Amino acid sequence: MNWIDLLVLVVWGLTAMWGFKTGIIRMVVPLVVVLVGLALSSRIAEPVGNLFSFVSENENIQAVAGFIAIFLALFILGGVLSSVVKSAISIIPLAGLANNLVGAFIGILIGFVLLSGILTGLQKFPFGGVSEKIDDSPLGTFLADNFDVVTRGIKLIPGDWNQKAQGITNGIQDPIDTFNTFQDGINISPDLIPSNLK
Numbered sequence: 044m045n046w047i048d049l050l051v052l053v054v055w056g057l058t059a060m061w062g063f064k065t066g067i068i069r070m071v072v073p074l075v076v077v078l079v080g081l082a083l084s085s086r087i088a089e090p091v092g093n094l095f096s097f098v099s100e101n102e103n104i105q106a107v108a109g110f111i112a113i114f115l116a117l118f119i120l121g122g123v124l125s126s127v128v129k130s131a132i133s134i135i136p137l138a139g140l141a142n143n144l145v146g147a148f149i150g151i152l153i154g155f156v157l158l159s160g161i162l163t164g165l166q167k168f169p170f171g172g173v174s175e176k177i178d179d180s181p182l183g184t185f186l187a188d189n190f191d192v193v194t195r196g197i198k199l200i201p202g203d204w205n206q207k208a209q210g211i212t213n214g215i216q217d218p219i220d221t222f223n224t225f226q227d228g229i230n231i232s233p234d235l236i237p238s239n240l241k
Contacts, residue, residue: 047162047180055154062150066142069125070149076121077153081160084113088164103168110164155186162187 062070084091092102092109099105165173166187177183 045176045180047176047183051158051180051182051186054158055151058150058154058157059147060150062153063143063147065146065150067145067149068142069128070146070153072121072125072128073118074149074153074156076117076124077157077160080114080117081156083117084110085160085164088113088168101170103170106168107164107170110161110168159186 088106088110089102090109091112092105092107095105095108095112098108162177162183163186166177177187
């Protein structure tokens with residue numbers, strides 16, 4: 044057992060408490076956000092990560108930054124949707140304990156799917172020895188190795204997704220390549236730089 048295992052257990056505990064407190068109805072939106080976020084970020088994290096080339100030259104770190112950016116955008120959208128859903132269903136009474144218990148179960152499910160995606164992403168884009176730590180972790184290995192099985196099993200990623208995702212990736216990558224080529228092609232003559240900036 045290493046720090047990855049402890050992190051997995053803590054995240055599961057926190058998501059279970061969050062789900063218990065929040066209830067089933069308000070947990071559905073975060074679950075959908077996590078599933079859609081993993082489907083998108085597992086396919087387009089690299090091209091989106093190219094936008095973060097100013098942060099690091101390491102392509103794996105760029106891909107992880109793209110992964111995080113996609114999730115942050117989707118969580119903001121999910122927060123807005125969750126507020127709308129909460130106000131829309133506030134008039135529907137649900138059994139208190141049953142609502143909370145199912146919410147806790149969905150919270151654990153969100154933690155499972157989220158951690159599976161993150162650990163799989165860190166194995167795909169390794170840096171700083173994290174991949175070895177995941178391999179040494181029984182829970183980390185289980186989550187990372189079963190992520191593809193889970194996503195295919197719940198039809199999160201359709202059979203032709205790889206072809207569609209390649210089209211999306213190419214569509215995103217082309218403007219990024221154009222921008223990078225343009226940026227690389229800009230050469231400022233030393234004569235144009237003021238002497239106090241040289």
